[in-house]
Amino acid sequence: MRHAILQMFWGLMIVFFDFRFNSFDILMDPLGYIILAVGLGHFATLYKPAKTGQIISIILIVMSIPEVFIDTNVQPFMLGFWHFYFLAVSILSIVLTYFIFLLLIDLADAYNNQELKVRSEKTMKAYLIIMIAVMFFSTFSINFRSLVALFIILAIVGFIAHIVFLVLLFKFRNLEDNNDENEPTLNHENSTEG
Amino acid sequence: MKHKLLWVSLVVITLSTIGNSIYYQAQQIEEPIFLDHYYTKSIDGSPLKFSYITNKQDTSRVSYVTINGHDFYLEQDTFFYQSNNQSRNVYEYQHHAIRELFITLKENQLQDIKKPFRFTEMTVHFADGSSVVADIGKVILKDRENNTQSEAIFENRHYGTGGGRVIISKNFNKNAQIQSIYFPFEEARDNIETKLKTETGTTKEEWQKEIDESDSHPVFPMIKAPWEEVPGVVFEGTTPYPINEGQQLYVYTKINENINSIYGLEYFLEGTTDDKEEFSIHLHMHEEPFLSQEQINELIETKGEKQ
Numbered sequence: 484m485r486h487a488i489l490q491m492f493w494g495l496m497i498v499f500f501d502f503r504f505n506s507f508d509i510l511m512d513p514l515g516y517i518i519l520a521v522g523l524g525h526f527a528t529l530y531k532p533a534k535t536g537q538i539i540s541i542i543l544i545v546m547s548i549p550e551v552f553i554d555t556n557v558q559p560f561m562l563g564f565w566h567f568y569f570l571a572v573s574i575l576s577i578v579l580t581y582f583i584f585l586l587l588i589d590l591a592d593a594y595n596n597q598e599l600k601v602r603s604e605k606t607m608k609a610y611l612i613i614m615i616a617v618m619f620f621s622t623f624s625i626n627f628r629s630l631v632a633l634f635i636i637l638a639i640v641g642f643i644a645h646i647v648f649l650v651l652l653f654k655f656r657n658l659e660d661n662n663d664e665n666e667p668t669l670n671h672e673n674s675t676e677g
Numbered sequence: 678m679k680h681k682l683l684w685v686s687l688v689v690i691t692l693s694t695i696g697n698s699i700y701y702q703a704q705q706i707e708e709p710i711f712l713d714h715y716y717t718k719s720i721d722g723s724p725l726k727f728s729y730i731t732n733k734q735d736t737s738r739v740s741y742v743t744i745n746g747h748d749f750y751l752e753q754d755t756f757f758y759q760s761n762n763q764s765r766n767v768y769e770y771q772h773h774a775i776r777e778l779f780i781t782l783k784e785n786q787l788q789d790i791k792k793p794f795r796f797t798e799m800t801v802h803f804a805d806g807s808s809v810v811a812d813i814g815k816v817i818l819k820d821r822e823n824n825t826q827s828e829a830i831f832e833n834r835h836y837g838t839g840g841g842r843v844i845i846s847k848n849f850n851k852n853a854q855i856q857s858i859y860f861p862f863e864e865a866r867d868n869i870e871t872k873l874k875t876e877t878g879t880t881k882e883e884w885q886k887e888i889d890e891s892d893s894h895p896v897f898p899m900i901k902a903p904w905e906e907v908p909g910v911v912f913e914g915t916t917p918y919p920i921n922e923g924q925q926l927y928v929y930t931k932i933n934e935n936i937n938s939i940y941g942l943e944y945f946l947e948g949t950t951d952d953k954e955e956f957s958i959h960l961h962m963h964e965e966p967f968l969s970q971e972q973i974n975e976l977i978e979t980k981g982e983k984q
Contacts, residue, residue: 574691615687615690619690625698628733
């Protein structure tokens with residue numbers, strides 16, 4: 484459990500952070516997706532979202548290969564095929580995060596950790612709203628470059644959302660150990676949920 | 678339910694991306710559009726600047742130009758080093774940018790060319806081998822002329838320029854009349870307005886004293902003053918304007934604030950003295966407007982269609 488969560492965590496860390504030398508990404512995204520897919524694999528038989536997430540990760544292992552060589556932050560104005568290619572990659576990665584959230588909620592539920600379950604649900608809602616808003620506004624960036632300040636703010640907001648997600652995921656590494664401690668909060672959390 | 682909302686959002690994002698790319702593509706221009714330049718210039722080795730509108734992400738680079746069958750190479754833009762070697766965006770707009778190219782006119786290269794050398798078109802050759810015939814306005818190149826005005830008729834006094842205005846004054850030593858105004862191009866006549874005014878003259882000594890004692894002459898605020906407040910009568914060359922001996926003639930001139938072309942030309946006030954001696958007063962108008970987004974759109978619509 485702890486091992487699988489940490490694999491997912493490090494896989495996502497590698498995907499989220501880019502360290503580029505001459506536009507070559509040292510922390511190669513495909514590598515991150517491989518580790519993530521392996522991590523998700525531990526849950527795949529018991530939890531359906533993990534299975535779906537694993538399939539998306541495997542697709543992204545291949546699809547993220549061009550990003551190793553092309554820095555999409557430096558050349559955001561590529562048009563035609565690549566423009567839509569990177570859109571597809573971003574959409575898939577949001578969908579992937581969505582299934583990871585669903586897995587976390589299922590895990591919290593299975594281990595009877597209501598506090599973590601509620602926290603995951605809230606974080607998922609906020610994360611998806613923020614990321615979808617960021618992506619939606621970013622689609623206008625090719626035509627409205629004068630709003631550059633807005634796009635910078637959106638990028639920062641998106642980055643913070645990623646960090647919050649990673650922190651949540653990192654918390655799940657101790658789910659098994661904390662299980663008993665959290666049990667008393669069950670009733671209290673249930674009342675706030677409705 | 679949550680699933681559904683997520684999928685709908687992702688479809689909306691995809692549609693928005695498609696919409697934005699279609700709009701982006703529709704805004705691109707097929708080839709650069711040159712602004713109109715109205716230049717009269719004597720050949721002195723200094724480069725001639727031409728500005729053009731192109732797509733902001735245009736990766737092309739101009740390698741040389743052909744004018745009236747003669748090839749001219751470009752001055753390198755040394756503003757800063759660009760690794761991708763493409764031309765630099767001098768001003769950026771929503772989808773387009775203004776770029777500049779500088780043509781060197783070396784006297785030795787122009788020796789065999791008949792002057793005045795006039796042109797309205799220029800074939801612009803790009804590094805990738807493509808070329809466009811650009812409508813660049815009107816340019817006249819002349820040999821350098823020695824412009825020594827005798828002080829017998831008038832002496833120079835003020836000279837000020839800025840913000841599309843030029844102010845000069847001359848102290849007249851003879852009775853004279855300004856009879857006409859000569860513009861090298863009709864477009865210049867349409868866009869340049871001239872006001873004349875006479876005042877009591879100053880001797881050279883008084884003038885010198887005036888310069889020494891004051892930081893700025895009361896004439897110079899007229900560079901910024903609303904044109905209606907600038908004194909004098911509008912002179913269009915239809916009725917002669919008389920000047921008496923000892924009077925100082927003030928010439929105020931302004932260019933239309935809404936021009937979308939570049940001016941660098943010389944025009945003249947022409948007159949005769951009472952003893953039938955001809956003279957001319959040279960006026961220089963240099964104006965390069967900063968174009969608004971609306972002006973850029975308008976130029977693309979009007980000039981882009983023509984090309």
